[in-house]
Amino acid sequence: MVAIKQYLPKGLYIDPYELTSLQQHNLTEVLVIPDIDVEAPEYLATEIDLFIYMKSDSQCAHCFRAMLPVHCRYHRPAENDGKTSGVLKSPEILIHCQKSISSGGCWKQSEIEAPCSQRNGHTCRWNNVKYKFVNEKVIVHIPVGLKEHSSLVCVMTLLATALCSSLVLAAVCKHGHFSLAQCS
Incomplete structure (x- = not known):
């Protein structure tokens, strides 16, 4: 072996x-x-x-x-x-x-x-x-x-996360099987 x-x-x-x-x-x-x-x-x-x-x-x-x-x-x-x-x-x-x-x-x-x-x-x-x-x-x-890019990466990540979360929430409210009053 x-x-x-x-x-x-x-x-x-x-x-x-x-x-x-x-x-x-x-x-x-x-x-x-x-x-x-x-x-x-x-x-x-x-x-x-x-x-x-x-x-x-x-x-x-x-x-x-x-x-x-x-x-x-x-x-x-x-x-x-x-x-x-x-x-x-x-x-x-x-x-x-x-x-x-x-x-x-x-x-x-x-x-x-x-x-x-x-x-x-x-x-x-x-x-x-x-x-x-x-x-x-x-x-x-x-x-x-690079350390000098840290703040730019954090801001862009936060913006991308907020945008994608908003799109998911909008899709759930539009296509979900519940009343729109629950999304307000």
Whole structure:
């Protein structure tokens, strides 16, 4: 079994509802520690640890794959450039060897305890595989609003809300099944 342990900073998240759909189609299996609040902005969010359990690739004998859509959270407005960055560090690659496999196929590097799979609560001993990094970290540039636009955005949002609420109220009064005296 092969797994990836990935750390996501506060500015990035995965959608648990999207993961459920991917798991139902047998495309990926992910264990998330802790639970994810998809509504939380970056400054109220927590960091996330993931265990991504790899599926063997049918087209390649020694290959594994997984799919993990990552999303950016809302951030506070910036002072001047309208961008912020999220740093995605390189993952840990973990291998769990079954007892039936000869000891030549499994090596003893840094053994760690981690969940065996997303489906059960058992823990297994995993070997942390050392590999050559293509990049030590990936930097994600996230567009954000500008602080100088805050008052304009608030006024426009308030006006749009008032206009749309008025239109909904007018439609309810016009097409509702009650007397007009109730709308006055």
